Amino acid sequence: MHTSDIIGQIDTPLGVVPILCSTASSKLAGLVLTKEYSKKNVSNEQWSVDQVDLYKLTITVSEFCLLITLGTGRIVHDESYAESGQFFDSIRFEKDELLMHVGTHDGEAVNIGLPNRIQRPDEGFDLVKYNKSGDIVISVAPLQTSETIELYFSVAWKLNPQPEELSTWFAADFALPGPIFKSA
Numbered sequence: 077m078h079t080s081d082i083i084g085q086i087d088t089p090l091g092v093v094p095i096l097c098s099t100a101s102s103k104l105a106g107l108v109l110t111k112e113y114s115k116k117n118v119s120n121e122q123w124s125v126d127q128v129d130l131y132k133l134t135i136t137v138s139e140f141c142l143l144i145t146l147g148t149g150r151i152v153h154d155e156s157y158a159e160s161g162q163f164f165d166s167i168r169f170e171k172d173e174l175l176m177h178v179g180t181h182d183g184e185a186v187n188i189g190l191p192n193r194i195q196r197p198d199e200g201f202d203l204v205k206y207n208k209s210g211d212i213v214i215s216v217a218p219l220q221t222s223e224t225i226e227l228y229f230s231v232a233w234k235l236n237p238q239p240e241e242l243s244t245w246f247a248a249d250f251a252l253p254g255p256i257f258k259s260a
Contacts, residue, residue, distance in 0.1 A: 080096050083095055083096065088231050091151050095109060108134045112132050114130075125243050129230065141217055143214070148167045148169075151169055159177070162184075163185035165181070175233065178231050183201045183205075187199055188200075228253060
């Protein structure tokens with residue numbers, strides 16, 4: 077039997093993205109979602125966005141495999157696309173005059189951050205997937221008592237973007253810390 081609980085949420089201009097955890101256990105413990113920051117009017121020489129938010133999910137207790145689902149399939153939008161890059165998976169949303177990306181590390185980056193004993197020799201490319209509902213799903217193997225994994229989620233948006241603009245993709249990607257996570 078699998079249980080699935082909402083363990084937190086990400087607020088976006090297009091609606092709430094619930095973060096769900098599914099496991100074979102009836103108990104979910106050791107999962108903490110924190111908002112690391114929210115920055116307005118972020119830019120560099122090539123791009124600018126109205127806002128970037130970064131969230132961190134810390135997992136400290138997991139006797140069973142976990143499926144962490146970023147419920148992006150619940151976002152109200154006109155169009156959406158899965159878009160990825162090195163160490164980055166995201167979904168692009170377009171609605172009226174708003175462009176938004178919701179992203180996280182890809183399977184290769186998640187694998188790098190796992191404790192050595194559970195790292196995958198195939199580089200973990202299937203640890204992060206897009207499901208048919210439009211969600212991003214991350215698989216986490218069981219942890220030992222002293223092990224901790226941190227997963228990061230980013231959101232970037234811009235009003236009135238130019239056609240084919242990539243600024244929110246870059247901002248969401250660059251908001252994530254490098255693919256090295258804390259593990260014991």
